[in-house]
Amino acid sequence: MKLRLDKYLAEMGIGTRSEVKKGIRKRLAQVNGQIVCQPEYKVDTEEDRVSYAGAVVSYVRMEYYMLYKPSGIISASEDAREPCVVDLIQSRQRRDLFPVGRLDRDTEGLLLITNDGALAHRLLAPNRHVDKVYYARIRGRVTQEDVELFHRGVEIGEEKPTLPAELSILRAGEESEILLTIREGKFHQVKRMFRAVGKEVLYLKRLRMGTLSLDDTLKPGEYRALKKSELDLLC
Ligand code: URA
Numbered sequence: 001m002k003l004r005l006d007k008y009l010a011e012m013g014i015g016t017r018s019e020v021k022k023g024i025r026k027r028l029a030q031v032n033g034q035i036v037c038q039p040e041y042k043v044d045t046e047e048d049r050v051s052y053a054g055a056v057v058s059y060v061r062m063e064y065y066m067l068y069k070p071s072g073i074i075s076a077s078e079d080a081r082e083p084c085v086v087d088l089i090q091s092r093q094r095r096d097l098f099p100v101g102r103l104d105r106d107t108e109g110l111l112l113i114t115n116d117g118a119l120a121h122r123l124l125a126p127n128r129h130v131d132k133v134y135y136a137r138i139r140g141r142v143t144q145e146d147v148e149l150f151h152r153g154v155e156i157g158e159e160k161p162t163l164p165a166e167l168s169i170l171r172a173g174e175e176s177e178i179l180l181t182i183r184e185g186k187f188h189q190v191k192r193m194f195r196a197v198g199k200e201v202l203y204l205k206r207l208r209m210g211t212l213s214l215d216d217t218l219k220p221g222e223y224r225a226l227k228k229s230e231l232d233l234l235c
Contacts, residue, residue, distance in 0.1 A: 001046070001061070005029060006039035008050060012057050013095045020052075028053045060093045064231055065113040066212065067099075070220035075102035075111065089113055089223055100124065101185055101209070109134075109206035110214035113223070119235060123210055129163065129183035133208040134190050140199040142169050142176040149197055150180070156192040165193070175202065210234060 003011075009020040009029065021039040023029065029036050030051045031043060043050055045059040069075065069085055076084040077098045086097050100112040100120045114120065123130050146167060153161035163183050170177040176199075182189060191201045207214050211233040215224060226234075 001044070002042045003045055003059075004039065005031065005036060005041040005043050005050070008043050008045065008059060009052055009057060011095065012059065012093055014052050014057060023052065062116050063092060063094050063097060063114060064116065064119075064226040065089050065092070065097075065223045066215060066218070066226055066230075067111045067113050067223040068214060068218040068220050069103050069108055069111040069206075071106050071108050074105055075099045085111055086113060088221060103206060104188060104191075104204070107204045107206065108220055109204075110209055110212065111206070112209065112212060112226075123234070124185060126184065130210045131181050131183055131208065132185065132206060134180045134182070135205045135207055136178050136180060136190060136194075136201050137203040138176045138178060138194055138199050139174075139202050140176065141172050141174065142167070142178050142199065143172070144169075146197050146199075150193065154193050154196040156186065156189070156196050158186060162186070162189070162193060179207075 006017055006021050006024060009015070010017045014020050015023065024039045025037055027035050027037055031041065031048050045061070050057045067085060067088060073088070074082065074084045077086045078084060085099050089097060094115050096115045097113050098115065098120070100114060101124055103109065103111060112123070122128060147169065150165045150167040153164060155161050165183070166181040168179045170179060180190060186192070190204055194201050212230055218224065
């Protein structure tokens with residue numbers, strides 16, 4: 001792929017487009033060992049060897065990470081006031097990573113972080129009905145009636161009731177534990193579904209999205225690159 005030198009360097013996180021333009025004009029960039037002073041110079045991302053300020057800058061077109069999102073952090077690419085999920089991916093090379101979908105600040109679990117917009121669209125498009133599996137602890141006794149209601153669809157204040165969802169009760173008591181599979185991604189959907197049946201979500205963790213399951217060796221805040229097999233299945 002051919003790419004302008006300033007875009008190449010900015011995409012690889014060397015600086016903003018205007019910062020790298022300045023640097024290139026100050027003779028900091030080299031292509032195949034030759035100083036290049038034109039920001040518009042076209043680099044071949046597969047063939048050319050680019051360096052900046054003496055360090056080699058290799059090109060990565062797509063990055064894919066599985067993050068175990070911890071509670072207390074927002075699902076955003078950047079925020080002026082507080083750190084967000086993308087900031088946890090310290091080994092990232094690209095600056096244009098984003099989370100595929102959002103988990104609430106207090107929700108934990110699987111979050112895919114990438115710069116692949118087409119994949120994100122396929123996973124999030126409402127008509128694709130990609131499964132999302134959650135584990136939750138619920139205040140109140142979750143009953144067989146809730147299982148049936150969730151299967152039929154519940155009113156959560158949207159135009160239509162929710163699509164059929166599978167609720168499995170792991171433990172029922174004053175506090176219950178459940179697994180829930182939903183095929184939509186409405187704002188606060190799981191919490192609103194339980195509210196609709198008079199119960200409260202105390203803890204929520206996403207375990208799976210489509211074919212991608214949270215690696216159980218990860219701890220909250222940890223991440224790893226997706227394996228090729230995981231990516232092939234998702235795509
Ligand atoms: N449903 C919710 O209520 N919150 C989340 O973070 C995800 C699904």
